[in-house]
Each structure stands twice: as C-alpha cells, then as structure tokens.
Amino acid sequence: MSDPAPTPSRLVPILRNLDPRALFFGPIFQKDMRISGRKLGVYIGRCAFALLLAVVITIAFVSVLRNTGQRESASARIQALQGVAPVFVISVLWVQFGAMTLLAPVLTGGAICEERRAQTLPALLTTPLSPLQIVCSKGASRLAQLLIIGLLSLPVLLGVRLFGGVRAETVLAGASISISATIMAASVGLFFSSRAARATTATLAAYCTLILLMAGLPLLGVALNEYARHEFPSARLPQVLGAWAPNWPLRIPDTAIYASSPPAALGAVSWGSDQGVPVRDIWVSSTIVSLVISLFSVGLASLSLRGVMRRSLGAPRLTRSQRRTRRKAIAAGDAPPEQSGALRSRRSRRVGDLPVLWREIRQSLFPTRAMLAVSILGVLLIEGVMLLAMDIDEIGLAMVPVLIGMVLILLQAALLSSSGFSSEREARTLDVLLTSRVSPFQLVAGKLLGSIRRQWFIPLVLLAHTALIVDFAEAHPIVLVHLTIIMLGPILMLSGTGVFFGLCFRKSITASAVNLALALALWLLLPIGGVVVAELVFNSGDLSQSFGHFVIFTHPVAQGVISVEGAHDEFAERITNLDYDVIDADLTGVGWTIYLVCAFLIQAFVGVLGALAAVLRFTRYTGRTP
C-alpha cells in the first residue's frame, strides 16, 4: 500500500502571493505602465509640474535676491544668501506634497471601477492573480507615475544643499511625509474605486475622506484636549448634562494630533512645532500613521473586491451566517442556487416631457439609502461633538467647518459635473440619444441642472451648521443668505465648465481632472502665487492690496470667512450695522450683499458661458441645430 500524497501547505500559495514582484509588479502593473506610457496627457502633466516647480523656484530666488540686494554690507548680504536654501527646500517640499496628494485620488479613483465598467474585472478575477495582487498592482502603477513627479524635484532638493543651511533631516522628513501621504491618498482612492460605480464618485469620496482625515481628526483632537483642560467655558455639554457631564480625562498627545494630519506634520517640519514637540517624532509618527491607513484601505479593498464584483453581476449580499451555511452546503456538494441581489423590478414612474432632465434629477449622489443614512449619521456625530464639547461661540472654531465645507463644495462641483456626457459615452448610450429628437440645448441643460441638483448634501450641511452658529453665537441670520450666494457661484461656474469639459474629453475622469485643475488654478495657485509675487518679487503693498481685492472677489472660501466674521456681531440688529472687513475697505451688510451678488453673477456668467460652449461644441460635433 502506497503512502498518501503529502497535503500541500496552505502557507505556500499565500507566501507566493505576497512576493513583492508578484504583488506590485505583476502583469497588471506592466500593462498599466505600457498604457500610460502611450498617453500624451501623462507627459503634458509632467511638463506642467516641472513648469510649476520652475515658477516657484524662480519666485523664491527673485524674492531672496531682492532682499539680499537691499542689504548694505557684504557680510549681511552673505548672511541673507544663506536663507536661500531653506526657502527653496520648503517651497519645493510643499509643491511636491500638494501635487502628489492632489493627483493621487484622481489617478487611483478610476483604477478598479473602470475595469468593472469595461467588464474586464471578472476576467481578471478568474486568473490566478489574487485580489490583493490586483489592488496592489493597480496602486503601484499609479504610484510609479507619482514617483516620477516626485523625482522631478529631487535635483533641486539636492542642488540647494550647496548653499548650506538645510539639514538633511528636513529633506528626508519632507520627502517621507509627502511619499507616505501620497501612498495614503492613493490607497483611499483605490478603496473607493473598488466600491464605486463611477471614477468621479470614487475620486470625490476619496477627497472627502482625506480632507476629513487630514483636517477633521486633528480638529477633533484639539477640541477634546481643550475640553479636557476646561478651556471651553461655554461648551454646551456641561450645561446640558450638569453633574452628569463626562469628565474627559484623556489627553491626546500633541504628537498624535500632528501625526494624524500630514499637512500639519509638514508644517512642523517647515516652520517648527507648537508646544515643543520634537520634529523627528512628528514626521516619523506621521509616516507610520499614513502607511497604516494605506495598509488598512488596501486590505479592505482587496477583501471586498470579489464580493463587490459578484454583487455587480447580480449576486446578493450575504450575512456572515448565510455565507457560512452556503460554504457548508458547497462543501457537501449541495449548494443552493444563488439568488440575484440586483434590483430586478420596481413600479415604473411616469417620465416627464424633458426626458434627459427627468432622468438626471433622479440620479442620486448616494447610490443607496444606507449610504445616505451613514453620511447623515457621520455629520450629526461631528456636529454633536462640536456643539457639546466645544465652545461654538468662538467664531474661529465655528469657521473651521465652514472652511472645510467650502473646499468640499468646490471639489464636488469640479468633479461631479464633468461626468455627464462622458459617462453616457462610456455606457454607449450617447449614440442612441443622438438619433432621437432631443436638442443639444435640452441635453446640456439636463446634464447641467442634474449635476447641480446632485450637489445638495454638503451645502445643506454647511447651512445647517451656520444656522446653529447663528443661534448659539448670536450671529446675524444674513450670513445664511451670504453663504447660499457664495456657494451657488462656484457650483454654477464649475458645473458649466464641467459639462463643457465632459464633451471635450472621452473619459469622465480626465474631464473631472481638468475641471479640478481649473478650480485649483483659480482658487489655490492664483491667490498664493499672486500674493507671493506681489509681496516678494515686487515688494509692492499697493499691488498686493489690489491683488487681495481680486482674490476676495473671486474666492469663495475667503468670502465665506469674511461673511461669518462680519455676521458675528451680537449687538448689530440691522444689516446696515454689520461691518465687513474687506482689506482696506469696510462694507455694511448691504454693501457686502451687493458685493457677493456681483461676484456670484460673474461666476454664474462663466458657468452659463461654459454651458453655451458645450451646446455649440455639441452642435458642431453632431451637426444638429441647437
């Protein structure tokens, strides 16, 4: 009698799958790298980053030279020259950090959901590749692109050290924070890409999560510490609960607060930390936290990949016990037939006379009601902590969510509106629609209004929060009108340009990225660049002031801050008594309202112009009458 065959170890295939070459650099990585190598846009993007870097360096250099030239003695000039290197390094590190973390979700947002949309994911999952290998290879190919961008600044960082005055640790710390934050941003993007149906939805969800992680977590940490130190005398929690109010004993270490936010950590590396926290502790712990979140995101994406794919093919979501029962049944050779999890039928509604608009306004931002419920619950939780534990009478604290909310609104408007036409093209429904009698104007208007309607959630949360500020901090209710006007302007503008870009680009994620780039250029690069040029290069207060006016007139976040600040006057009962500080000018409530309406009209005009350009392009593209 022969010996039974040795049972193969289960560990061997697992270890084989964890081999870094198979995990990161497998066939998917090679395919994606080959595809990206053929894309012109990739090279244009790299050139744009190099150009941006060159502009930043030039500005820094000119500003330092001007300062040096003004020194009288030679020794003072030499001393001033020693300041060149830190300015260079810090500028480059921030540009590198901003570009890489902003690009990462755009690159990874479509990585998996576009495979699913192209129906290639089931084919990939039938190969010996494990879901972890698929997710990691996708991430690695995108990170390789980002690494190339990061390497572009390496010669500058190394060359600058010739001037002296820069510690090697600063460069190492900055690079470490940037790279780990980029990996985190890419991993969060991959996680949402494995679950969302559209690349733009995944990208938006990734941005929202990253902003909440990078800004929300440190804010929460600071709030809890302040509460623990009893530094919020007006906090509602002790007032409401009296003796039952929890005595929050735990003090979150400052290092942990820095570590939870890569921008805060990079700020500490650039300019030093508060409360004397060692910078080395900050950057090391920030790197570790970012990498842990990355591992968690990639792990979740890999674990859920097969389930998500099965559900997209119609299989139901099973509970743990159902899964166990089914596994046992399969082992016993008696597997019950799989029931469909997809919605198979529902009562038909009556379609309106404008069918495109009818369908568009029924598209929800949240794919399921459960997701909407979770989002509302999350908002209530954050708002609850703010209301109860923090001193919301403090206008500064009240303003932070307004700032975060405004940034989210801009991101949402830039990303959501661009997917209208390109998603029709991706779903192959555009040809069919074009053979109908729907006019280009109807199509564009339907897409535009639909995308505006989908953006309701964040503005509503922001208004609700502001309403609470009005109540608790005794601010003037006109702030609600102001914020509505401020929010509507960019929403209209970016939705109009988004619809236009959606027609110009074949892929929705490309259109969204271009629209986002427009928003970033207008509201991030232009203000920062303008102020830096005016102050440092021309050293002109007048120019700086004029530019400041331009920024405030166009910048929704700046307008939001001024609106909340100006309305926070408990003694002003009439709008005319309110005082809004716009650089060197003081406006009353009426004046500020007119100012905002004018800014809104210009932004709305740009949005309408974008929509009209879309109609014209569509008319030219299809040869139809508008």
Place this chain on the structure above:
Amino acid sequence: MIQISRLTKRFGDLTAVDNLSISIEAGEIFGFIGPNGAGKSTTMKVLACLLKPDQGAATVDGLSVRTDGDAIRQRIGYMPDFIGYYDDLTVDEYLQFFAAAFRLPRKKRRPVVDAVLELTDLTAKRDSMVASLSRGMSQRLGVARVLIHDPKVLLLDEPASGLDPRARIEMRELLSELARMGKTLMVSSHILSELAEMCSSIGIIERGRLIFAGSIDDAYAKVKGGERVLIRLEAADNLDRLVPSVAARLTADQRVASVSADPGKPGVIRVELEPGEHGHHFLIERIIQGGGRVAAFTPQGVNLEDAFLRLTKGAVQ
C-alpha cells in the same frame, strides 16, 4: 427609400467607406453583409446622421443626411451593434424616456409604449429593471425602442448578435413582421443563414467598397459555377495511393477547378467545379478510372455563406 451615392467616409488615413452606392426600395429588407471592419456600421451611422460623409450623398426618404438631419431622425430608427442602456430605469420608463425624446405628445405615449411592448413580447417585463434583462430581451427592447416613434426606416446593426437559437428565431420573426407592416429594414448581420431567410436583397461590402448588391438569387447566380462536391471513397488497403491517383484524374478534367484531399479524413476529397452548368456523372467516371469506389457523393448547394466567402475573396478567412 434609401439612396447612397458614391459615399466616402474617412477616419484619418483609414477609408472606412469608399465610393459606396446602394439603393434600397421602400418595404425591402436589405441585408448588409461584410467582414468585421468592412464599413457596415459606419454606413449605418452616416444614414442615422451620427457621422457626416466626406464625399458623396446619402438620402433617406428623399432627405439628405447632410442638411435634413432633424427630419431624417424622425423617419429612422437606429439600433447600434452595442446597445447601451440606462440601467437605473425600468423597461417601461426606458421606452417612455425615448417616447418623450422623440417628442410624442404625452397622451399618445402610454398607448404607443403598450403597443411596442406587445409587439416585442415584453409586456410581462414592463416593470423589470433594464439591467436585469437577458441578452435576448435586451435586443428586443432595443427593437421596441426604435419602433417607439413609428419610423419608416429601421437601421439595425447586428440585431441578432449574441442571441441563442430560439431568441434568433424570435428576432427573425419580429423583423419579418415589421417588414409586413411596411417598414424598410437595413439589417447587418454575421449570421448569414438568418439574412438568407429574411432579406429580399443584400449588399456585400469589403474594406469599405461594395462588391455586390442585388437580390439573393442574383448573388447565388453570380457564384453558381463554383459548385462543390464532397466525395468519400470506399475504404481500401491502398487508400494512401488511391486518393492522389483519383485526385489527379479529376484535376485533369477541364470542368474541375480544384481538388483537395482532407488530411484529417482519409478517403475524403473535395472537388470545386468551374462556373457553368455541369452534370456530376463525369466525376464518378473519373473516380472509377482512377481505381476508386464511391462510398458517398454529396453535392453541396451554394448558400449565402458560400456566396459571401467567394465574393469577398476570402478576406474573412
């Protein structure tokens, strides 16, 4: 009903449709045949006003695709080779959507949707989500959609693609029913036996050029001479030597175009005759002269696939 004259459409260096001329009468079912990438879909897209021709002219019901796009859209129903669906709508909503898109008056929409659902046998699926339909039902929904505004002309690009035999038969019956209703159909398909049973005329296109247009009988007549006969010789010990000997005898006859032995099937010989009317007796005589004995003799009639393969010069091999 459809007139295409010297139509040319280029995409960069590629000429997708080259100097194409076709005429389709009202009430005809015109089968449009060609290998992949031959230019069928491009021609249909030009007729559907989705692409502009670079040269030449195309008219539908006397209206030019260059200038009368809006009027043509009302007269045609176009079903692309890959039908994209709005998977968030039910079957009923999907049809209502296109009824509204074709600007049917609100009161008319309900009866029209009911009628096309009935015609395409989808009434039972009215409230089903479009995403949940099988391939056959999706194709029928595609046909239902093109009928929603009662067009005179239907341009159907591969309507039977990916369907099982039963669904194909149902689709064929549906299209025949539409022809009986007086519609003019232009149907492209790779399933040539389907077209043979359904179409009154065909057009064969290869590399953008039309190489045949006319009735199916004309197509058969054009390739008639090339009849093929399959001969199986009786098993014998010397079959290895016998087959070349018989093949040589057959090749020597002027009426025979080519002879080939099937290496996978010992004793089987394929004979292709020269064009023209020939009897088969001389083949048997030549086999006997070559020392062979006939076990089976199967003349193979010309079908649309043969006509297609011969007319397209093997471009689809």
